[in-house]
Amino acid sequence: MPDPQLSPPDDAAPIPTGVPGLDSILEGGYAANRAHLIEGRPGSGKTTQALQFLIDGARLGERCLYITLSESRRELISVATRHGWSLDGIEIFELVPPELSLDPRQQQSLVHSSDLELGETVRLAVAELDRVKPQRVVFDSLSEIRLLSQGSLRYRRQVLALRSYLLIHDATALLLDDLTAEQDDLNLHSLCHAVIQLEQLAPLYGGERRRLRVIKMRGTRFRGGFHDFVIRRGGLTVFPRLVAAEHGHSYAIDRLGSGNQGLDALLGGGLDRGTSTMLLGPSGVGKSSTALAYVTAALARGERGLILSFDEPTGILRRRAAGLGMAVDGPIADGRLRVEQIDPAEVSPGELAAMVRNAVERDGARVVLIDSLTGYHNAMPGEQYLLLQMHEILTYLNQQGVTTLLVLAQHGLVGQMSAAVDLTYLSDTVVLFRYFEADGHLRRAVSVVKKRVGPHEATIRELRIDGDGLRVGEPLVGFRGVLTGVPVFQGRLPAEGAGPERDLPVGSGDRDSHERE
Template sequence: MPDPVLPSPDDAAPVPTGVPGLDHILEGGYAANRAHLIEGRPGSGKTTLALQFLLDGARLGERCLYITLSESRRELVSVATRHGWSLEGVEIFELVPPELSLDPRQQQSLVHSSDLELGETVRLAIAEIDRIKPQRVVFDSLSEIRLLSQGSLRYRRQVLALRSYLLIHDTTALLLDDLTAEQDDLNLHSLCHAVIQLEQLAPLYGGERRRLRVIKMRGTHFRGGYHDFVIRRGGLTVFPRLIAAEHHHSYDIDRLGSGNAGLDALLGGGLDRGTSTMLLGPSGVGKSSTALAYVTAALARGERGLILSFDEPTGILMRRAAGLGMDVAGAMADGHLRVEQIDPAEVSPGELAAMVRDAVEREGVRLVLIDSLTGYQNAMPGEQYLLLQMHEILTYLNQQGVTTLLVLAQHGLVGQMSATVDLTYLSDTVVLFRFFEADGHLRRAVSVVKKRVGPHEDTIRELRIAGDGLRVGEPLAGFRGVLTGVPSYHGAPGRLLAEREQSEQDRPGRDSHERE
């Protein structure tokens, strides 16, 4: 009995896809000498993905062929031009009516696909493959074969014949299917080595969202689940789903102070490296200003920072920081601080996670501020996904030794308040801010209600935002109900910041220049 023929070591070896991020999901790329099914509705990005695959092969000196039954050469060239590509090195074979191909200089034969029998259509495609002997092939699309087949059995047999021919001739192929049948046909899933599905989602407001999922990949581990991707000039970019457990990094344990003695005393000396802190309270109470104090303190230590701003433009943020005596503009100019203004209607969660990873791993960012989670929630399709996404991002940042600040606005200004989503259990530290009224003035209070790492004060202190920065007073003794926003005062006068400042100015011996 003859020995069985064993495949070569390079058989089904990874072949680069030419799509940033997709090789990571496929553990190296497509399988060499195999047929891959790329399916998705019209507009989901199949053609762009296929062209990137062929262009990458042409760059490596491989022979590449695009067989099209649905788009003309002119349309493909137009797509490539809009992305800034040249299709030099990529052969295009058209099986479309002549009236749809308007380039008089084209050298390929034009065949009326509507007048062809199914067998002749497949035969012509195989003949072109045999003539060029390509290493990479794209067949666009199988929907035309399905229509000519007029039956699932005949359709399956023709696709099987095409797939077998490609396998015999050591060709790596992408078979595109636009799912235009009344019901999605799963016949091809069992015939192809891999199945990748592209989706385009249209939210009620904002730009469309695109994502892909690898349904199968024989004999190869791949990253399951949905992965966001975008199509911009230059092609398609995939953002692999973040898995925090794969990104552990050792770091030195220390604390980050704010430069404000009272605020650091509340937090037991400052924020611990590799932890996340949530600043929770109503709008305008001082959450973002407090977070900026820690950002500027980290910059002063020579660290790099990232601010993801959902709620205010970069210009307003710079002006507000300058009004507090914090040099944010200078840090942005010298590259130590990166401020990204995020439009929740246009940025997908996967792209946002990739932005954070890029800042940490390539730029060495050690502090990240997300302002605010309310805006970030608008970028997510639902609350349950926000919890899962934030869990992965915070775990990733913690394992990288990054200090994370999260700002979350609550509904209401005084009295009973609530948040749209509860993320306090994910945060290592929770700092609570409140407005309260005393002697006809609106005042601010700050307290630490949770800290997993190290001790913290259990007092409530007054917070004041001034032109020279933040001021934190002594513990608010004599007050009751400050955290409810409706306090009552039962102590002696002179315990609040403004009153103490006034009493100091009225002390005997204090000249006018000192008071100024």
Template sequence: MKASIPPTGGGNKAQEPVLLKMGVPGLDDVLGGGLTAHRLYLLEGAPGAGKTTVAIQFLREGVANGESVLYVTLSETAHELQGVAESHGWDMKGIEVREMLPAQDALEPDEQYTMFHPSEIELGEKTLRILADVDKIKPSRVVFDSLSELRLLAGGSLRYRRQILALKQFFTGRQCAVLLLDDLTASDQDLQVQSIAHAVIRLEQLNPDYGASRRRLVVTKYRGKEFRGGYHDYKIARGGLQVFPRLVASEHTPPIKQTRIPSGLVALDDLLGGGIEKGTSTLFVGAPGTGKSSVAVQFAITAARRGECAALFIFDESINTLRTRCDGLGMGLGPYIDSGHIRVRQVDPAELSPGEFVHEIRLAVEQHKATMVVIDSLNGYLNAMPDERFLIVQLHELLTYLGQSGVATMLVGAQHGLIGMQMQTPVDASYLADSVVLLRYFEDGGEVRQAISVLKKRGGAHERTIRAFSLDAQGIHVGAPLRNFRGILTGVPVPIDGVRSPS
């Protein structure tokens, strides 16, 4: 029996439209809450984009709410639909499936139409069968899969448009929400249904030169409803389709209190003017091996010691390598990972879409209450983007969101080159970060040494000195200011008055 939909509002207040949940994680957020009841919608995408999966999830959500639902298939058999459901661990219980496929005897030469066009016979027959099933089942949700068959049977754009308009009028009078699937196999893009539908959702699949396929969706139209525009990444995994809504930082503006977070190293905190502030971002930049990641992890360990949660997203090394490296520095990362105070996510740029990466960060902040996020490194983050020119825009939105959430963000950026003033960074994020910490190699007495300095800090005053920096089995060491050298940042400094700087 069809579930009754309770009225909303009361008195003289205007009633809010009833919204139907899609049953697809993240998609209701994109749609502004779901699909308005008793309307006709279009879901389009190339074969393999996930239309059938979304359709089944949409109907399963209706079944879970006690509604009567109908799946009308004009191209796939019920057995094939069952196979799709089983691949996700679902059953089709509660979903009425009606096959509108040609009979086997249609292959016989005697059964081929010679005097009439198929649209004059088959279209009318199938339409009558569909209408009879709807009157019998009285569904509140109906899926048509797919429009390609109706388009071919109609034989012309005028007849096709009139057929869709008639179906729309029929279902609206019977309080049905109709989801039409279109596989875009027509030679020319057909805008007939787009103009008729109440909302249009398009699924796209991108195939980069290397790595897994990237999928994204866009809502091109939704009459009388605010929705989240732009492209949103999604993936198809066992359990169905999952959408990662585009991050809009302006929607997350809780008040935060500016407090300093220490690193646990007195000299480093002095260099940073007491530490870093909550809700700010810090960029550690330097040549490979200068200790950028180690300093970022030091802040994360200090936060874990205070009982807070820190989230590390690493692109350039494995979790085992990270643990081994930290053990070699006496930092003991393992116990904090095991206790859950430090959560490490190894990111494969070839497999993870930018939208899913942002979704993982949001989960760390909103579900696991992470107060610190480390992205190591920006170079890997750059490679995770399908199109480089959008990296800075998305990074700006991400940092704004984290800042408004009171999260201290650590960014690690590796420069090209080892020594000299011609060091280059693949992406310049220094103007986005609130603080910039520079680590450099320099030559001294036949040895390669390291130096650390703070170039920028919006949260307050900081030291202008360049300090000695080193790593050993006892951990991180920040030494005294290198006042007896000139030209340290060139990589080949000159001693002043022939006196060497202390270590």
């Protein structure tokens, strides 16, 4: 049985990292009284992450020490000021090796510089640790120790000695490494309790993308894989990778109507709760307006919604909704509808998933519209990642009982169509929109080609969009080839007095034109 004095119950217990989102990935935070390696190229965010760790400790009243060999006190204070932080309560120790000092009294010539520099550097660091007795300490950076060691064996011994000293004195440490060696030194991975790697990626266009990965953490479960993060005023914010299986939830079976009798009839009464619907068609055919009808219907029922808009500014969306008689200004003002205008070049996929989660879990959104998947695809590094990301998001939303609307624009206007990415297999319902020509007029057609839950019509109806909103006509029963864009009328027209005008297909044109044919 282990001695409780050697293994106290709270040994290696998780402590907060001070970085939003990172505690969730680490299952609670850093391990207390252990050394953690934070590695990444210059500019990836190591110093900012380390400062957040110490600032959180100072807020809790803990003794905190920042030992720096690479950045000066002035530079650290400048970084903190730009983020709106105060470093009060944090000891900053600038460790300058004697050989690098401009003070001639600290220079020597009788002993090899590497021998004296390394020994003096470690001695000064240990002396400062003895003086402050910190509970949280940051050592920035190990790259300087590597350069002073001039050999991998000596370097490993010094890092091992430093780690053992910190462990004996119950200090939770972050050891920063900027990976400036020609090859990544994996010796550190075996010495440290945990290894977190930060990466900064530069796409061909748009802002840089940052992500982190927990390579190891002894004795603790953690969320693996890459997680996006951003650095803004206030520090790092990490967006844990969404895992839909962790968010199982039951919900009441319900159906969401659009308020349009013809559209709901086409969809067998409306959209079922906890399903995803893709609206597919060329640009301008009415996909976004149709999706917006379901969003406003949900708002009218007192529900909350989220719109992720890639293709149009919020102001244009509001004017378009007002022109169709759909009220969105009031719900936006009182917070029931949240509209996020997304710039695909600046927003990472992880941040998008975090927006969805916050809207559902924090704001209680019951309907989510992504307009459009074409813009979302541009935010992803590749098609295969888009499929995986959308699979997780849609599964998560379905499990939460959220009605999801996805708009996907196809290439072309009339005739053969194609899409940049095929996500129809992920959707529970697929609504297809087409332009077609009849009697010299360009018209719109709408049909449901897939619905997993419940019945739906197999007909094709004409869709009209004007100042009165959306109007869905009767089935186009006399036409062939509507989906090709150039239909042929083959049906028989009803005799005179056969019934009211609504008995005619909305897109069939006037009687005289067909008789002339």
